[in-house]
Amino acid sequence: MGQIFSHRLRVRYSECDQQGVVFNGHYLFFYDVALTEMWRAAVSGPDEMVDAGYDLVVAEARIRYREGARFDDLVDIEMPVAHLGTTSMIVRPRFLVEGRLMADGEVRHVFVDPGSKAKREMPGDVRAALAPYLEETGQAAGTGSGS
Template sequence: MPGMGEVFTHRLRVRYSECDQQGVVFNGHYLFFYDVALTEMWRALVGDYGEMVEGGYDLVVAEARIRYRDGARFDELLDVSMPVAHLGTTSMVVRPVFRVGGRLIADGEVRHVFIDPASKGKREMPPEVRSVLEPFLDGAGQAAGASSGASSP
C-alpha cells in the first residue's frame, strides 16, 4: 500500500513533431502530456476509465494552469509527476511537474470535476476513487516522494 504523499510518475519520450521552430516542445503539448499521464495514473490506480463512465461517473477539466520553466527537446525522456493536491466533494486537484532528469521543465495545477455523464451535472466523487487516491494525497502539492508507477517510453 502506498504511503501518504507518494507520487505517480509517467515517462514519455518527446517526439520530433511535438517541437516548435525553437527546437523545444510547443507549449500546447504539455496539457496533452498531462492527459496521457492522468490516463496512465487512472489505469494503474483506479482501473478502466470506461467502466467508471458506464457506472455513471465522468471527469472533466474545470481549470488548468501551466508554468513554463525550461524547454524539453526532441528525444528527451520527460517524466510527468502527478501529485494529488486536493480531493474535494466533487473535485480533485493535481499539480503536475514535468522534468527531464534533474531539469524542471514545467509545473502547474489542473482542477477536475466529477460529473454525471448523462446530465453533465456535478456528482460526488465515487468512494472507491477517493479511497484509491487518498494515499497519493500530498498536502504540499510538491513532487516530493517516490515514483509509484513509471511507464516505459
C-alpha cells in the same frame, strides 16, 4: 508526503516548435496521458468510470513553463494530488527531464454524471484509490474548504 505517480514519455519530433522545444500546448496533452495512466493504475480503465456512472472533466488548467524539453528527451510527469474535494480534485503536475523542472502547474477536475454533465460527488472507491497520492499539504473533503 504521499506516493507520487510518475509516467515517462519520449518527446517526438512533431511535438517541437520552430525553436526546437516542446510546443507549450503539448504539456497539457502529456498531462492527459499521465492522468489516464495514473487512473488506470490506481482506479480503473477509462471506460469503466463511465460505466460506473461518473466522468471527469477539466474545470481549470494552469501551466508554468520553466525550461523547454527537446526532441527525444525523456519527460517524467509527476502527478501529486493536491486536493480531493467533494466533487473535485486538483493535481499539480511536474514535468522533469533528468531531474530538471521543465514545467509545472495545477489542473482542477470536476466529477460529473456522464449523461446530464451535472456535478456529482466523487465516488468513495475513487477517493480511497487516490488517497495514497494525496500530498501531505493537500486536503481531503471534510478537512477544509472547497468542493
